[in-house]
Every structure is written in C-alpha cells, then in structure tokens.
Amino acid sequence: MSRAPRLLLVPALVAAGLIGVPLVALVVRAPWPELSRALAGDEARNALGLSLVCSLSATALSLVFGVPLAWLLARVDFPGRRLLRALVTLPMVLPPVVGGVALLLAFGRRGLLGGALGALGIQLPFTTAGAVLAETFVALPFLVVAAEAGFRQIDPRFEEAAAVLGAKPGFALRRVTLPLAAPALRAGAALCWARALGEFGATITFAGSFPGRTQTLPLAVYLALEHDPDAAIALSLVLLVVSVAALVALRDRWLGA
Amino acid sequence: MFARPLGRIALGLALWAAAAPPARALDSLPAITVFAAASLSESFQALGAAFEAKAHGHVTFSFGASSLLVTQLQQGAPADVIATADETTLAKAGDLIGAPRTFARNRLAIAVEKGNPKTVQGLADLARPGLAVVLAAEQVPVGKYGKEALAKAGVTVTPRSLEPDVKAVLNKVALGEADAGIVYATDVTAAQGKVDGVEIPAAQNVSANYPIAVVKKSQSAEAAQAFADFVLSPEGRTVLARYGFAAP
Amino acid sequence: MLEARLELSLGELELRLDLSVGAGEVLALVGPNGAGKTTTLRALAGALRLDAGRIALDGRVLDEPARGTFVPPEARAVGMAFQDRLLFPHLTALDNVAFGLEARGLGRLAAQARAREALARVGAGGLAGRRPAALSGGQAQRVALARALVLAPRLLLLDEPLAALDTLAREALRDELRRQLAGFAGATVLVSHDADDAKALATRTLHIEAGRVES
Numbered sequence: 001m002s003r004a005p006r007l008l009l010v011p012a013l014v015a016a017g018l019i020g021v022p023l024v025a026l027v028v029r030a031p032w033p034e035l036s037r038a039l040a041g042d043e044a045r046n047a048l049g050l051s052l053v054c055s056l057s058a059t060a061l062s063l064v065f066g067v068p069l070a071w072l073l074a075r076v077d078f079p080g081r082r083l084l085r086a087l088v089t090l091p092m093v094l095p096p097v098v099g100g101v102a103l104l105l106a107f108g109r110r111g112l113l114g115g116a117l118g119a120l121g122i123q124l125p126f127t128t129a130g131a132v133l134a135e136t137f138v139a140l141p142f143l144v145v146a147a148e149a150g151f152r153q154i155d156p157r158f159e160e161a162a163a164v165l166g167a168k169p170g171f172a173l174r175r176v177t178l179p180l181a182a183p184a185l186r187a188g189a190a191l192c193w194a195r196a197l198g199e200f201g202a203t204i205t206f207a208g209s210f211p212g213r214t215q216t217l218p219l220a221v222y223l224a225l226e227h228d229p230d231a232a233i234a235l236s237l238v239l240l241v242v243s244v245a246a247l248v249a250l251r252d253r254w255l256g257a
Numbered sequence: 258m259f260a261r262p263l264g265r266i267a268l269g270l271a272l273w274a275a276a277a278p279p280a281r282a283l284d285s286l287p288a289i290t291v292f293a294a295a296s297l298s299e300s301f302q303a304l305g306a307a308f309e310a311k312a313h314g315h316v317t318f319s320f321g322a323s324s325l326l327v328t329q330l331q332q333g334a335p336a337d338v339i340a341t342a343d344e345t346t347l348a349k350a351g352d353l354i355g356a357p358r359t360f361a362r363n364r365l366a367i368a369v370e371k372g373n374p375k376t377v378q379g380l381a382d383l384a385r386p387g388l389a390v391v392l393a394a395e396q397v398p399v400g401k402y403g404k405e406a407l408a409k410a411g412v413t414v415t416p417r418s419l420e421p422d423v424k425a426v427l428n429k430v431a432l433g434e435a436d437a438g439i440v441y442a443t444d445v446t447a448a449q450g451k452v453d454g455v456e457i458p459a460a461q462n463v464s465a466n467y468p469i470a471v472v473k474k475s476q477s478a479e480a481a482q483a484f485a486d487f488v489l490s491p492e493g494r495t496v497l498a499r500y501g502f503a504a505p
Numbered sequence: 506m507l508e509a510r511l512e513l514s515l516g517e518l519e520l521r522l523d524l525s526v527g528a529g530e531v532l533a534l535v536g537p538n539g540a541g542k543t544t545t546l547r548a549l550a551g552a553l554r555l556d557a558g559r560i561a562l563d564g565r566v567l568d569e570p571a572r573g574t575f576v577p578p579e580a581r582a583v584g585m586a587f588q589d590r591l592l593f594p595h596l597t598a599l600d601n602v603a604f605g606l607e608a609r610g611l612g613r614l615a616a617q618a619r620a621r622e623a624l625a626r627v628g629a630g631g632l633a634g635r636r637p638a639a640l641s642g643g644q645a646q647r648v649a650l651a652r653a654l655v656l657a658p659r660l661l662l663l664d665e666p667l668a669a670l671d672t673l674a675r676e677a678l679r680d681e682l683r684r685q686l687a688g689f690a691g692a693t694v695l696v697s698h699d700a701d702d703a704k705a706l707a708t709r710t711l712h713i714e715a716g717r718v719e720s
Contacts (some may be wrong), residue, residue, distance in 0.1 A: 011480070088445075101432075104432055104434060106435050108432065108433065109389075109433055109434055110338055110432070110433040110434075125417075125434050126389070126434075128419035128420055155591075157587070157589075157591055158591060158593065160547075160552045160578075161585075161587050161591045161593075162593075162604070163551075163552065163577070163578040163579050164550045164551065164552055164578045164579075164581075164583065164587075164607070165579075165584075165585070165604055165605035165608060165652065165656070166579045166605045166606075166608040166609040166656065167579055167604070167605075167608035168579050168608070171608050171610075174600075175604070175607075175608075176593060179595045180594070180595060195612050204420075204421070204425075206421075207418075208391065208417060208418025208420065208429070209418050209419055209420060209421065210416070210417065210418050211419075214418065215419075222421055223327060223394055223396060224419055225325060226322055226324035226328060226397065227324050227396035228395050228396075228419070229328055229331075247362045
C-alpha cells in the first residue's frame with residue numbers, strides 16, 4: 001500500500017462526508033412505515049417508469065449522436081472546432097431552467113423551428129418526447145466530453161496501423177477505435193444516464209408536468225414536497241436506490257475501475 | 258512600517274462612514290425575512306419598499322408556492338412572517354405561527370395570449386379540443402381553486418401540464434406555449450401586458466383569502482409584527498389594491 | 506519489384522530518396538534517429554502522401570502526385586511490422602494476426618486458421634490465445650511479423666524489428682527473421698538504427714541522414 005500523506009486524509013473525509021451525510025440522513029430519517037403507502041400509489045410507479053424510459057432514451061440518443069460528434073472533435077481538425085466544443089459543453093454550465101427556456105424558444109410553438117415542426121405535425125412541448133429532448137439537452141455534453149477524452153487517449157498510430165494492415169475507415173472504427181475507447185464510452189454513458197435521470201429544470205420548463213406523460217420522478221418529488229413530505233422522501237429514496245443499484249452494477253463489469 | 262498605510266485606511270474609513278446615510282434610520286428595527294406566496298411577488302415587494310422607506314428596517318422576501326413555504330417553515334427555515342394564498346395551507350403550520358389574519362382577497366381569472374387569438378371567453382371554452390390549457394397542480398392553492406371553479410362551471414378540462422406554481426402557469430401562457438391557464442386576477446395585472454385576462458363571472462369564481470401571520474420563533478418579533486400590521490393598514494391595503502387584490 | 510522516387514516534406518524533414526528493390530531482395534535503411542527511415546516506410550505503406558515523385562510496386566502505380574494517383578493504404582499489397590509493434594491491445598495474438606485478413610474480406614474462421622499457421626511458422630504457435638500485454642518483447646515481435654507475413658504481401662516493410670530486445674531474444678529473432686526473409690518472394694525494406702543488424706539481414710544497405718542518402 002502506498003503511503004499517502006496524512007494531510008490528504010482530512011479533506012478527503014470532508015468530501016466523503018459532504019456527500020455521504022445527506023444521503024445517510026435520507027435513509028435514516030425516512031418514514032419507513034409510510035413508505036409502502038406512498039409507493040403503492042400510481043403516482044410513484046408512473047413517475048419511476050417514466051423516469052427510466054426517458055433517461056434511457058436520452059442516453060441512447062446521446063450515444064447515437066454524441067459519439068460521432070466526439071470522434072469528430074477528437075480526430076478531425078476543422079475550422080471552428082474549438083467553438084463547437086465550447087458550444088456543446090455549454091449546457092453543463094447553463095442553469096437547467098435556462099436550458100428549458102432555450103428549448104422552448106427553439107422548438108416551442110412560437111419557436112425558431114416550432115412552425116416547421118408544427119407543419120409536420122410534430123409537437124414537442126408537453127410530450128414525453130419533449131421530456132426526452134430536455135434530458136438529452138442537458139446530459140449529452142457529459143457523454144461527448146467523456147467520449148472525446150476516450151478517443152484522444154488512443155494512440156493514433158493504432159488507427160494508422162489498422163489502415164496499413166488493410167482496414168477501411170469503417171472497419172478500423174468498428175474493430176479498433178471503438179473497442180479501445182469502450183471503457184471511456186461506458187463511463188460517459190453512465191454519467192449521461194445519471195444526469196438525465198435527475199434532470200428537473202429543463203424538463204419542467206419545456207415539457208411541463210403531467211402524471212404518466214411528463215412527470216418524471218424529480219418532478220414528482222418536487223410536487224410531493226409541497227403537500228406530502230413523506231411521499232417526497234419515499235420517492236427520493238426510490239430514485240436513490242435505483243441510481244445506486246445501477247451504478248454499483250455497472251461499476252465492476254463496465255466502468256473498468 | 259505599517260503605520261502609514263494603516264493610517265490612510267483608517268482615514269478612508271472614517272470619511273466613508275461620515276459620508277454614509279444616517280445609520281440610525283435603517284437600524285431602528287432589525288432585518289426580517291418574509292415568506293410569501295408566489296402570487297404576492299410584485300405586491301409584497303412594493304409593500305417591502307414602502308415599509309423600508311418608513312425607516313422601519315430591512316425586509317428580505319422568499320417567494321414560492323404556499324405549500325412549499327409552509328413545509329420549509331416546518332423544517333426549520335428562518336422566517337419571521339409568512340403570508341400564503343389560502344387559509345388551509347397556513348393552518349398546517351399549526352403551533353409555529355401566531356393567529357393568522359386575512360389581509361386580502363384574490364379572485365381567479367383566465368390568462369390568455371395577448372390579443373386573445375383563440376377567442377377564449379370563459380371557462381367553458383377551456384374544454385375546447387385542441388386548445389392548449391395549462392393548470393396549476395391540485396396541491397397548490399390556485400390549482401385547488403381552479404378545480405373548484407371548473408366544477409362550479411361544470412367544465413371538464415384536459416390540461417397539457419400541471420405546473421408546480423402559478424407563475425409557471427403564467428409563464429407558459431406568456432411564452433406562447435399554452436393558449437390559456439387559470440391564474441389569479443392579480444397575476445394578470447402583474448404580467449403587465451404580456452398576457453390578456455378573461456374574467457370569470459362571480460357565480461363560477463372562487464375567492465382566495467390570503468392570511469398573514471407572525472412566526473412565533475422569530476428573532477425579530479417586534480419588526481415582524483410591525484410588518485404584518487403594515488400590510489393590514491390602510492396604506493398597505495392601498496398598495497395591494499393597486500395590484501388587483503380586493504379588501505378582506 | 507519496388508520502384509520508388511520519394512519527395513516528401515514532414516515537419517523539418519525533407520525526404521529525397523530513390524529506391525529500387527527487386528523480388529527476394531532485402532534493402533536495409535540505416536541511419537540515426539530523425540533521418541527519415543520510418544517516414545520512408547510510412548510513405549511506401551500509404552500512410553503518408555508524397556509531395557512529388559512516384560511509387561510503383563510490380564508495375565502498379567501506388568502514388569504519383571503529378572498524375573493525381575493515390576492508392577490508399579488498405580488497398581496496397583503491403584505487409585508491415587511497425588515500430589513498437591503496435592499490436593492491438595484488446596485482441597489476442599491470434600486475432601491480431603487475423604485482423605488484416607478479416608479487414609480484407611476473409612471470413613473469421615478462415616482468417617483464424619491462416620493466422621494460426623502464420624504464428625506457427627514464426628515459432629509463436631503457442632501464443633495464439635495470449636493478449637499482447639502478456640507477451641515478452643521477443644514474442645510480441647514474432648506476432649507482429651506473423652501479422653505482416655500472413656497477408657502474403659508483395660512488399661514487406663519492417664520498422665526496427667530488433668529494437669528493445671535483450672541480447673538472447675535478439676539473437677533468436679535475428680535468426681528467425683533471416684529464415685523468413687529467405688523464404689519471402691516479394692521485396693523487403695527494413696529499417697534499423699543498428700548497422701550490424703542491417704548487415705546480417707539485408708542484401709543491400711542504404712545509409713540515410715536528414716532525409717537523403719549519405720554521400
């Protein structure tokens with residue numbers, strides 16, 4: 001075991017405590033007797049189901065569109081690359097509600113593309129698709145950042161070697177680049193999913209809140225907090241358990257840590 | 258070695274303090290925190306300014322859904338005064354507050370896009386298929402009142418969204434995402450031309466009684482009481498009337 | 506038969522080289538670091554494009570800027586063992602050797618069968634299931650060699666094949682290489698910074714420095 005300087009121990013414990021104590025408090029102070037009542041209702045099940053569907057869809061969309069973008073940013077030198085990279089990471093620093101408003105101004109009824117979408121019969125605000133879009137908007141940057149880093153750390157000579165051995169660009173991508181970037185991609189996807197699952201501000205602003213359609217778990221918690229704190233805690237615990245279970249399950253097999 | 262710069266700093270501070278407005282005026286009463294319902298945002302900020310102008314101490318506001326504010330109070334949030342949009346919600350605060358007094362009444366109205374392009378004329382129109390209607394969630398006072406009004410009018414509405422507070426409903430209409438929403442009459446006034454209002458006749462309308470109470474655990478009980486009294490005073494009532502509230 | 510007239514600028518290097526290697530011949534390029542040896546191999550492989558000049562292999566033009574001809578690396582009949590081996594870390598030795606065959610369209614099973622044979626031929630038959638990380642320097646070098654030879658190329662390029670090996674492994678591998686090169690029908694260009702290695706393996710040696718033949 002390496003000898004870590006004792007000095008590191010204190011701030012490390014503080015960091016662990018900052019995260020750990022509130023979570024432990026959530027579990028310890030949970031109104032366990034009332035939990036079953038609170039969770040039996042349709043509200044909880046709807047919210048959880050919707051949250052899972054939306055967050056997984058958002059992650060899938062992020063992978064499909066984000067990985068190619070990350071590859072472009074990592075491997076191709078084009079004018080405006082820095083600007084594009086900054087743009088893509090913007091949702092990470094933008095307050096989510098601002099993101100929601102921006103989405104409305106783009107895809108809402110009176111938005112930039114709203115008219116065109118309306119003509120095609122597509123409506124996004126107040127729909128589950130809208131909730132997925134809002135979650136993708138905030139979570140995609142996490143995937144792109146992780147994926148770009150993953151691609152960058154691959155020695156470009158491997159890709160050159162693949163070509164010389166006879167691999168066309170598509171073959172090299174599938175058999176060399178993606179497998180070598182896989183750990184980073186998986187970590188990015190896990191992060192992306194977690195972010196999407198917990199998304200609130202952009203979702204409620206853009207998609208609204210309607211049980212079974214757009215009221216994801218975080219929105220349900222916020223509403224429950226107002227009239228039934230016990231239910232709010234119960235729902236929060238559900239979110240916590242699901243997240244922890246997923247991250248633990250992924251950790252060893254997938255995140256390669 | 259430090260004397261010179263220190264001396265200059267001290268001189269600077271003295272001059273600055275002398276040039277400052279008479280400290281006495283703002284220090285007569287300690288600062289207070291007021292929790293108020295979202296629909297009281299504009300009117301209470303005006304009341305706060307008037308209160309401070311009378312040299313009565315600094316007021317900080319926290320606006321939000323009434324139910325959320327009461328929950329926060331129950332969890333120990335430091336407030337000195339609390340004013341909600343309905344009596345039932347405030348009653349949940351139980352022992353934490355002194356006797357509540359009604360200081361204003363509010364009625365419901367339908368907020369529509371500026372110019373009323375969808376020609377909404379009453380609650381019955383909200384049931385029109387294809388109309389994007391947004392309501393507040395039932396757990397929020399205005400949402401509960403809205404449901405009552407719709408029941409009174411015998412109208413069934415399928416809203417696109419159930420927002421967590423009245424300002425969110427208003428915003429959806431103001432941004433053009435929703436065609437109509439049920440809000441307070443005061444919200445339409447406060448929106449200052451960003452939305453238009455459609456009146457709901459008295460027979461269908463619901464009156465919201467707004468109570469105000471001093472928090473018992475307040476560290477500045479005197480200042481808190483002074484603010485509550487000010488809100489109930491004729492001067493306070495005039496300010497509230499300007500924003501569309503009716504007398505209690 | 507390789508006929509190449511190379512003119513290439515890369516960073517500070519200005520490469521001006523004329524090469525001609527017949528079937529069965531082994532040409533060694535010897536020189537200090539930065540002389541342009543690897544750059545030459547990369548240009549012959551197609552990883553770099555010429556600024557001017559011409560590369561022709563068995564009469565087929567691979568690169569001629571003046572005429573706008575350029576055959577991409579994956580379409581050239583070239584087999585290369587790279588500097589630092591560059592075995593794909595996520596594949597077994599067998600899959601590494603089979604890679605080029607699969608890339609060129611051969612089915613997985615057939616490719617693996619040929620790969621097994623190629624590994625056996627270089628004396629690395631028992632290493633098929635191992636990952637590159639579990640191979641010693643000498644073993645990895647044999648796998649890299651097999652990966653190049655299995656493609657039955659017309660041109661074999663070897664970049665520092667004996668580098669980073671201990672004396673024993675070096676001796677063994679030098680013998681192995683000599684055997685393989687003797688049985689190889691195409692042209693070979695070999696790069697080394699060690700003149701002795703070059704002498705032992707090549708039929709002809711060219712000394713390069715700063716992109717040109719040392720005069």
